[in-house]
Amino acid sequence: MLDVQQRLESLLQWANASSNELSKASNAAYVSLKLEVKDVENVGRGIYAVQQVQRNERLVRIPHSFLLNFTTVVAHITKHNSLIVLSDPIFSNLQIPPAKLDDVGKVYSKFTYETLTALSSFQIVSLFLILESQRPGSFWGPFMDMLPETEEMGLSPLVWTVQQHPEAEKLVSLLPRSARKHADAIHSRFVKDMAVVEALLKETDYFTTDRFLWAWMCINSRCLYLEMPLGKSTDDNFTMAPYVDFLNHLCDDECGIKIDTSGFHVYASTQYKPGSELFFSYGPHSNEFLLCEYGFVLNENKWNYIDVSDYIMPLFLPKHVDFLKRKGYYNDYTINRDGMSFRTEVALATLQESAPDDSSRLNSLVDGLIHGAAYEARSQALLLQILQKIARDSTKKLESVSRPGLPQQEAICVLHDGILEICSARGVTL
Missing domain, CATH: 3.90.1410.10 (set domain protein methyltransferase, domain 1)
Known part of the structure; x- marks a missing residue:
């Protein structure tokens, strides 16, 4: 060769x-x-x-x-x-x-x-x-x-x-x-x-x-x-x-x-x-x-985010699922250093409604007619709980990896470091 x-x-x-x-x-x-x-x-x-x-x-x-x-x-x-x-x-x-x-x-x-x-x-x-x-x-x-x-x-x-x-x-x-x-x-x-x-x-x-x-x-x-x-x-x-x-x-x-x-x-x-x-x-x-x-990672990546879908979706009742699917907001919930995505905001707001279809406030949020100020406090509290769980999981996994280790382990560590950075930026303390 x-x-x-x-x-x-x-x-x-x-x-x-x-x-x-x-x-x-x-x-x-x-x-x-x-x-x-x-x-x-x-x-x-x-x-x-x-x-x-x-x-x-x-x-x-x-x-x-x-x-x-x-x-x-x-x-x-x-x-x-x-x-x-x-x-x-x-x-x-x-x-x-x-x-x-x-x-x-x-x-x-x-x-x-x-x-x-x-x-x-x-x-x-x-x-x-x-x-x-x-x-x-x-x-x-x-x-x-x-x-x-x-x-x-x-x-x-x-x-x-x-x-x-x-x-x-x-x-x-x-x-x-x-x-x-x-x-x-x-x-x-x-x-x-x-x-x-x-x-x-x-x-x-x-x-x-x-x-x-x-x-x-x-x-x-x-x-x-x-x-x-x-x-x-x-x-x-x-x-x-x-x-x-x-x-x-x-x-x-x-x-x-x-x-x-x-x-x-x-x-x-x-x-x-x-x-x-x-x-x-x-x-x-x-x-x-x-x-x-x-097959690679960047040590600094401004596009990093955390997928919180698996933590939010189990909280839905059937009425929440039906509403979100009809509106096109079911699944794919993320958060980055700057905050939650609009999809995540809609999902967390929907959880706060006992009858989402009948809520003019929720429908106005989804249609972009109002901001979600009325939902923000409870949404942020729930999101903080979720991020604390994710941060604990990443910390535990990082502790089980030896550094320096296999190149694959090093790459995995970069993933968890990115998660912890976002969690810290959103107010999580461990």
């Missing part, structure tokens, strides 16, 4: 040479000479400025033919089946290399258009990554070579669970309650997708659980939003983008993205001095989300 710098050079040569060969020069891949990728110990890969970067300066352009997503994968796979003609206009601007009649090509040739388009984006891109990563001379080889190994994503609870980490059971038990639920939901998605892809490859030797885990985590941790015309839900709206996926996350956007007919563009949203790392915001995500979905 080549070292990181050699693989990076191969990636850039591939994108530039192949795009010039497949498309017009005006639509070729572009990476600013002011950028470099560095692999920093204990930090990982990132994009750094080697010269001054100005605000709004274009940094990267990746043509659509070099984006890996539902549309491009369908175009690549169906190239191997002469009976399939892609007539949809979304395929017309894609430049796809000729089919290869190798072992992987033979697998592709058996898939019908209907089979492929019935898959979700996660399923079809996972399938493609598994096959192309084992395909000698793959067109996508330079991109595959720069994807992380599963071990590099090892902070993710999904990886602990699927790889049966020796401490997996203990690690899961140490997670905050809402993080465990989030991790369980991700595992369910993973298992569902794995069953579909395994069935498609059951007559081959290409599928293993470890390979699927690698492919699925590469997608989940590196995909970027891009609307997919053939998608069946918003979950299908993503793409993988060579080079762009080296941009690490920061709470505030420092790089912007524009998508047009010529490709996927990255611009600087701020100035960068030489030696500075460039960042891109993946969204307003809490550490719980970042750990469960991407």
Whole structure:
């Protein structure tokens, strides 16, 4: 295996040479000479400025033919089946290399258009990554070579669970309650997708659980939003983008993205001095989300919140549940450093009404006609009791973790530290 710098050079040569060969020069891949990728110990890969970067300066352009997503994968796979003609206009601007009649090509040739388009984006891109990563001379080889190994994503609870980490059971038990639920939901998605892809490859030797885990985590941790015309839900709206996926996350956007007919563009949203790392915001995500979905946490994260749904919902009577469901305010109750969300405010106000449907005061609050001053004292008192329970649980779990410990334990500690910080900001004392 080549070292990181050699693989990076191969990636850039591939994108530039192949795009010039497949498309017009005006639509070729572009990476600013002011950028470099560095692999920093204990930090990982990132994009750094080697010269001054100005605000709004274009940094990267990746043509659509070099984006890996539902549309491009369908175009690549169906190239191997002469009976399939892609007539949809979304395929017309894609430049796809000729089919290869190798072992992987033979697998592709058996898939019908209907089979492929019935898959979700996660399923079809996972399938493609598994096959192309084992395909000698793959067109996508330079991109595959720069994807992380599963071990590099090892902070993710999904990886602990699927790889049966020796401490997996203990690690899961140490997670905050809402993080465990989030991790369980991700595992369910993973298992569902794995069953579909395994069935498609059951007559081959290409599928293993470890390979699927690698492919699925590469997608989940590196995909970027891009609307997919053939998608069946918003979950299908993503793409993988060579080079762009080296941009690490920061709470505030420092790089912007524009998508047009010529490709996927990255611009600087701020100035960068030489030696500075460039960042891109993946969204307003809490550490719980970042750990469960991407496999990392931030020591400082302004988007942290506490999910208090499991503490509030058991207090509801059927009349409260009916009212909140009709109004669209059932479940998803959170609090952050600045206070409770409006959903939480509505839920706690509803608990104070014996006949919520008949309460003009409550209905006015829900409709945004009045503030919740009449409910505030009791709502704050109940919320304080809930936060005290949560803080005690986090404190107890922190006491059972040795520091320094496993990297996974350190990440869990960051989650609990964030919870305690919010509890303290909302008046909890232990």
